[in-house]
Amino acid sequence: MALRFRPVDASFYDLFSEQSQHLVRGAALLAQMLGEGADREAVAKEMRAAEHACDETTHAIVRRVNSTFVTPFDREDIYSLASAIDDVMDEMDEAVDLVLLYGVTVLPPEAASQVEVLQRCADLTTNAMPRLRAMQDLNEYWIEINRLENQGDKSHRRILASLFNGQYEPLEVIKLKDIVESLEGAIDAFETVANIVEQIAVKES
Amino acid sequence: MALRFRPVDASFYDLFSEQSQHLVRGAALLAQMLGEGADREAVAKEMRAAEHACDETTHAIVRRVNSTFVTPFDREDIYSLASAIDDVMDEMDEAVDLVLLYGVTVLPPEAASQVEVLQRCADLTTNAMPRLRAMQDLNEYWIEINRLENQGDKSHRRILASLFNGQYEPLEVIKLKDIVESLEGAIDAFETVANIVEQIAVKES
Amino acid sequence: MALRFRPVDASFYDLFSEQSQHLVRGAALLAQMLGEGADREAVAKEMRAAEHACDETTHAIVRRVNSTFVTPFDREDIYSLASAIDDVMDEMDEAVDLVLLYGVTVLPPEAASQVEVLQRCADLTTNAMPRLRAMQDLNEYWIEINRLENQGDKSHRRILASLFNGQYEPLEVIKLKDIVESLEGAIDAFETVANIVEQIAVKES
Numbered sequence: 302m303a304l305r306f307r308p309v310d311a312s313f314y315d316l317f318s319e320q321s322q323h324l325v326r327g328a329a330l331l332a333q334m335l336g337e338g339a340d341r342e343a344v345a346k347e348m349r350a351a352e353h354a355c356d357e358t359t360h361a362i363v364r365r366v367n368s369t370f371v372t373p374f375d376r377e378d379i380y381s382l383a384s385a386i387d388d389v390m391d392e393m394d395e396a397v398d399l400v401l402l403y404g405v406t407v408l409p410p411e412a413a414s415q416v417e418v419l420q421r422c423a424d425l426t427t428n429a430m431p432r433l434r435a436m437q438d439l440n441e442y443w444i445e446i447n448r449l450e451n452q453g454d455k456s457h458r459r460i461l462a463s464l465f466n467g468q469y470e471p472l473e474v475i476k477l478k479d480i481v482e483s484l485e486g487a488i489d490a491f492e493t494v495a496n497i498v499e500q501i502a503v504k505e506s
Numbered sequence: 507m508a509l510r511f512r513p514v515d516a517s518f519y520d521l522f523s524e525q526s527q528h529l530v531r532g533a534a535l536l537a538q539m540l541g542e543g544a545d546r547e548a549v550a551k552e553m554r555a556a557e558h559a560c561d562e563t564t565h566a567i568v569r570r571v572n573s574t575f576v577t578p579f580d581r582e583d584i585y586s587l588a589s590a591i592d593d594v595m596d597e598m599d600e601a602v603d604l605v606l607l608y609g610v611t612v613l614p615p616e617a618a619s620q621v622e623v624l625q626r627c628a629d630l631t632t633n634a635m636p637r638l639r640a641m642q643d644l645n646e647y648w649i650e651i652n653r654l655e656n657q658g659d660k661s662h663r664r665i666l667a668s669l670f671n672g673q674y675e676p677l678e679v680i681k682l683k684d685i686v687e688s689l690e691g692a693i694d695a696f697e698t699v700a701n702i703v704e705q706i707a708v709k710e711s
Numbered sequence: 712m713a714l715r716f717r718p719v720d721a722s723f724y725d726l727f728s729e730q731s732q733h734l735v736r737g738a739a740l741l742a743q744m745l746g747e748g749a750d751r752e753a754v755a756k757e758m759r760a761a762e763h764a765c766d767e768t769t770h771a772i773v774r775r776v777n778s779t780f781v782t783p784f785d786r787e788d789i790y791s792l793a794s795a796i797d798d799v800m801d802e803m804d805e806a807v808d809l810v811l812l813y814g815v816t817v818l819p820p821e822a823a824s825q826v827e828v829l830q831r832c833a834d835l836t837t838n839a840m841p842r843l844r845a846m847q848d849l850n851e852y853w854i855e856i857n858r859l860e861n862q863g864d865k866s867h868r869r870i871l872a873s874l875f876n877g878q879y880e881p882l883e884v885i886k887l888k889d890i891v892e893s894l895e896g897a898i899d900a901f902e903t904v905a906n907i908v909e910q911i912a913v914k915e916s
Binding site for chain 1 (some may be wrong): 663666669670676679680683707708709
């Protein structure tokens, strides 16, 4: 085993893993919410609980950054990463909330593919977190997230255009646009997480 | 009197107090704007003046950060705090501006409660600024701001849903949605200010 | 010739110049897109190529920041400036993309003045980049950008109000609002670039 030159508080990695697992849960709830026959009130309640749990982990990370003398990587980077993961959760929570709030029952069919992208991003992010420790094998993760974000962006634009194909009333367009934009916002937020991980890895390598 | 180990430029605290007092003024003007029988052109003009005055204070803080050798807390934190306070003002200014621009005369009744939340946030923020000096008794401030932001968020979602209850024409919904979103944006911006104050207090304690 | 006290990698300035030249190209394509008789598919394709080229330069800057020991100014500032320039491009790309996507053929006439503001901002920004080296004569640049942003903001509000003058159907308003907001977003993004340049100049002077 190699010598470590500075003692670090390893549990940051555990906290980031915990935090990103909330994203996996959030993406699964989002898929349920948009599925047929869902008890939408119940799913939205579970989403609020998941969002709250993610908040708690975020605060735990911030507290630890502020009370730890030697951090495994730059303090600001830890803070940025935790905030960025929390932002993903907020976007997914907003999507679920808007579906319930607006009483939307039918989304454009392509919205399902956006949720699949989100689930894939959540899995990739969770799998990447333990690799932060060794700062290795992170390349594939961010290349794949960037690819998914590009794919999601193309789908988003197709969905946006489809809202104006004459099928929806103006009020319905306003509602659906808010919801599909929050899905797109969540995908973008995953890309921001990946960019921060890339920055950290490049700096520490 | 305790010894100070480093000479600091105390007037940063005065500048932050001054800056947040512009927010108190802005929130009062917003309440007037949404009240009955207001001379909306006149109120909007006063709001522009208040927004301009807040900009001036922000620039004064930035100039001082850049020309001061020893700052009372981290340079980036001073800059972040000043920018965040300025962002609140911009959101309130946008709300006032949109009301005038769109010729909206009746807002959803719950919008008044959002403005009350904003007035309360402005008061709390102004009262907290002098306490930055001793970095004491700031807990209550940010807990209360967070509570108000949660309350505002719930109201916001109720207001959003109410826009689609059949009472408003699509064009009216588009206008009202912009306005209530800027109110929500201002409340969120107050929470960002409180989060930065929390960060500073934890770091310096 | 004066002595240099620290060896710096001068090519950062070249990269920033290169990056801002993509903005000049983007603004010209935007003007074409909104002009009469444009082959919109072709212009949008060129815009995607320009946006991609800007991304490449941004990545080149980030890689260089991360691999260079002594940078000409703060690492975070280089990163912020590169990101901010990239954000301008993204906003202009979005505007072009939305015009194509929404099949909009007639924009409010004032939109042309917003594009002129963008072209002027792009020119000013490109001309300012080489002056970063000596950190001189940057005052005029950011004062002029701020003036243009104020002018753009006033036009934006007039355009927004004009969307509700009874001339457009609700669905058309939703589309046009997205497009004019991305133009406004691009102008704001130029102001953010100028603010970062100002910060850097003040710090280094």
